[in-house]
Amino acid sequence: MSQSQSPSIGQPTVPAASDTLEYSPQPGLLDETRAADGSVKPGWQYLLQSVGDLGPEVMRQREHKARRILRDDGATYNLYGKPGSPSTSWELDTVPYVIDSEDWAGIEAGLVERSELFNLILRDLYGPRDIIRHGALPPEALFGHGGFLRACQGLQMPGEQELILHAVDIVRRADGSVCVLSDRTQAPSGSGYVLENRTVMSRVFPSLYRDSHVHRIASFYHRLRLKLISLSPSGDIPRIALLTPGARNESYFEHAYLANYMGFPMVQSGDLVVRNGFLWMKSLEGLKRVDVLLRRVDDESCDPVELRADSQMGVPGLLEVVRTGRLVIANPLGSGVLENPALLKYLPAISMLLLGREPRLDSVQTYWAGDHRDLAFINDNIRSLIIKNTWRGSNEPSVFAGDLDETQLQALLARIHRYRHQFVAQEKLAKSYTPAFNGSGLEPRPTLLRTFSVATDNSYTVLPGGLTRIGTSLDGQFISMQEGSPSKDTWVTASEPERAPVPGLAPEKRHFSGESALDSPPSRVVENLYWMGRYAERADASMRLLRTVFVMLNGEDPISADAQRILLQTVSEITYTLPGFTTATAAQLADPEAELMQIVRDGERVGSVRSTINSMLLAADESKELLSTDTIRVINDVRDALDNLDGDLAGGLASAPEEALDPLVTALAGLSGLTQESMIRGMGWHFIEMGKRIERAQQTIATVKGLMGTVSGEMEQSTLLTALLTSMEVLITYRRRGREKRGIELGLELVLLDSRNPRSLLFQLERLQEHLVELPRPGKESGELNAESRALLEASTLVKLSTLPQLLQVADQRRPELEARMTQLADLLREFSRLITDKHFDHRSGPQQLFTSFGGTAPGVLNAGLPGAGERG
Incomplete structure (x- = not known):
């Protein structure tokens, strides 16, 4: 095979020697x-x-x-x-980390034992505290740790396991054995990325994956799902939700991915409320009881009443619901105390007390500064040690003392002596190396493996594999996702194919199509879909008019100064980038390039194309769990096109800027099509469509008012009508129908009154009426129309009763009837939008935070009470 010929994926190859990788x-x-x-x-x-x-x-x-x-x-x-x-x-190295089954069997046995031990420790620390009474753990190591929550004393989950999910970071030592570096027990992250890595690798190397007899991992997630269901205190079909800090969290993708994979709604603090001793989720259909929470929020942030008062990620009263046994949280609140690295020093003695034997898996050698002999050792050997704060919530990074200068070292020692119980020192272990592809060859990289275990009926099941992370370079021993360390898929291989899956287990690839996986999504998610539809349509309308203006400004046919002024002012009005061209001088109107470029690409300017699309992308991130894979792909197309915008516009008006907007317009059109063809007709779809229709109607009204409200000369009027028809995508239809009649009357008929035109104003109002009847109607209603129905009916009637000759009447070089009617319709649509959002999205009657020290909007809350959000103009 020549170098120019590439073998198809999954097919065996016999390349020339020069093509091989050694x-x-x-x-x-x-x-x-x-x-x-x-x-x-x-x-x-x-x-x-x-x-x-x-x-x-x-x-x-x-x-x-x-x-x-x-x-x-x-x-x-x-x-x-x-x-x-x-x-x-997410960075994934395409050379997997391989562990054979025999080697893995020993690791797996040690991990199961470790999870059982940590489960016993957790139950003991919030129960009888035998390990303290028998001297296996100094009291200061427990009571002086920030992760120990006194409010959780005596809390117990149903069954034998308190610890539901357990993650362990391990490295290989020179003698071939493995050593544990740390344990993660609050809200262990990474298992969702393991699933994504496996999905990708099985598609990129299908034959290699199949022929390597890799152990499947889907059963682990199935067992997690079954375990969470079994924890429900309710005898009915339980509602399980995944609690996330929000879209700005480092691993938000994983939260949404796991929620979709297991079929759970993903919630944020604002989606939940405690009432009558139960936890409820706010949905469009009302409050829905939540029985089990799989949390990704740290312990202390879960309840601002009893734990951290300034937390905006928790639910007031949550701990009391757990205390009464009406809610189960996995992992339980208070489990962060197990992440105290000082425990590693005392783990052999604790294991002897609780299990009658020392752990199979060694932990990294750890010295606790709260112990006098350990403190002396740290003083004498600090340059060879890694110093850590015992509490991860301190946000104090680990540091290798050997990298510090003398001044920094002395400052660190002073802190250790002052806060002895808050620091540990650990030996620096040399990590093992695995091959990684660097773009041209294979090179060794230091390797760290995080694997996971989940509680079963009476023990634990270990994920066969895990999340492997590697250094960014050959000598990069410090491995951290925050430093951009790539990941690997971890293959536990067998000598023969794995036996058939147990009946009832989930397949390796389980797909949920948006809302079909979720019975009743939180109203916050649906609200974000509504604003996603509005922002997408606003960006689309803005770019279509901008493209038309760019073409006309650069066209062979010159346009008059009067027509140019009206076009530019209309651009400012429909993008809400006011005052913009509405107060521009004649010189600024004659040379509009700087202002137009700002309207397109200035992300700090509200109403610009970039700002509007960024708002749409944020809304999409907040509602990701209801979006299909294809929809997310198109949203990423939008994000890519936006990232490339500055380069495409580098030449300004002289370089056909309308072409720079084409990829964005095309991507938004694809997004609109997918919502029509791939989205379940549930509440999410109705609200994204309503947002889209409201915004399109508003943009049509603003464009008609801006371009047609003023009477100009014949040439100017022709230019403005062409701009209107072009931006509304009806120019070709106009030309075809123009054999019978032409002029502004036909143009306005197409844009305002033609119910067959999907961009006409009447079409939007008719679709809104169809969506309105599908919305939830709390309580019994009489035959009397509600406020939003009346507003929409009035708007629709105003359009249908309009006569074009009346709208086109001229007085003092203006069309006052047209302007008045457009203003009236815009007001009705704003009122309709306000009524809809107030009724279905406003939760101001819920409990408020008792205290907050942080400014700004709570994480995950989008457009809630934002002045003028979507309602400008």
Whole structure:
């Protein structure tokens, strides 16, 4: 095969020697691919041979495909402090981490034992505290830790397991054994990314994945789902929800992905309320009782009444509902105390007390500054140690003391001595290495594995694999997702194909089509869909008029100064970038480039194209769990086109800027089509369509009023009518019908009164009436029309009773009837929108925060009470 020929994905290849990829471990480093005698481990042999045969060019193609799939899935991870966009694409190295079944069996047994031990510790620390009474753990290590919540004393979950999910970070040591670096027990993250990595790798390397006999992972998530269902205190079919901090959280993609995969609604604090001793979710159909919460919010932030008073991510009164046994939270509140690294020092003694044996898996050697002998050791050996705060909530990063200068080192020692019980020191372990593809070859990278266990009826089940993270370079021993460390799929391989799945287990790839997975989504999610529809339509209408203006300004046929002034003023009015051209001087109107470019790309200017699309993208992120995979893919197309906008507009008006807007217009059109063809006709669809129809009607009214409200000369009038018809996509229809009649009357008939035109004003009002009858109607209603029905009926009647000759009457170079009618219709539509949002989205009657020290809007709340949001003009 020549280099120009690429083998199809999944097909065996026999490339020339020059096309192969060779992997050479670095001398002196522990390499996972090699046995003690230097030979390639059997589990790695087939993988390295297959990857080597593919060669660098094919591997680059596979890597590109993997990135495309991740991008289409919307897989992101928020890197705090990174300039620009808050989220970045999830990084996946295309060479998996391989562990054979025999090796994994020993690791798995140790992980099950560790989860059982930590479960016993959690139950004891909030119960009898035998480990303290028997001297296995100093009292200061518990009571001085920020993760110990006294308010949770005595709380117990149903069944034998308190710890439902447990994550463990492990590394391989030089002797081949594994060592635990840390435990995650509050809200362990990463399992959703494991699922995404596996989905991507099975698509990018289908034959390699199949022939490697990789253990499937879907049963782990099925068991998690069954466990959560079994925890419900209600005898009815339980409602389980996933509690997320919101779209700005670092792993928000994972939250939405897991919620969709397991069929749970995803909620934020504002979606929940405690009433009558129960926890309820606010939905369009009313309050729905929640029985189990799978939380991704830290302990102390879950209840601002009893825990952290300034938290905006919690629900007031939540802990009291748990205390009465009417709600189960997984993992239970207070489980963050198990993340105290000082526990690792005392774990062997604790295990002897609770299990009668020391743990199978060793923990990293840990020294607690609260112990006098350990403090002396830390003083003498600090430059070779990693210093950590015992409480992750302190947000104090770990530091390798050997990297500090003398001044920094002395300051650190002073802090350790002053706050002895808050610091531990750990030995710096050399990590093992695995091969990674760097774009041209394979090179070793340091490796860290996080794996997960879930509680079953009487023990724990371990995920066969996990989330492998690697260093960003050969010598990058510090591995952190916040530093941009890539991930790997982890393959636990067997010598023969895995047996058939247990009947009833979920398949490897389980897809939910938006709302079909969710019986009653939170009203906040539906509200964001409504604003997503409005912002998408506003951006579309703005860009269509802008494209028309750009073409006319650069066209061969010159336009008069009067026509140019009206066009530019209308641009300012429909984009709400006021005052803009409405107060511009004659010189500014003659040279409009600077203002037009700002209207398109200034993200800080409210009403600009970029600002409007950013608002749409934020609304889409907040309602991601109701969007199909194809919809997310198109939303990412919009995001990409927006990112490329500045480069496409670099030449200003001289370089055909209308073409720079084409990708955005096309992507938004695709999004509109998908909502029609791929979205379940539930409440989410009705509200996104209502938002779209309200905004399109408002934009049509504003455009007609701006372009047709003033009477100009014949040439100017022709220019403005052409602009109206072009931006409304009816110019071709106008020309065809123009054989019978032409002029402004025909143009207004198409734009305002033609019910067959999907962009006409009458079409929008008729669709709004259809959606209105499908909305929930709380309580019994009489035959009397409600306020929103009356407003919509009045608007529709005004349009239908309009006569074009009357609208086109002229007085003092204006069309007062047209302007008055458009103003009246705009007011009615604003009132209709206000009534709809107040009735279905306003939750001001709910409980308020007792105290808050943070300014701004609570995380996850979009457009709630935002002055003029979508209602300007």
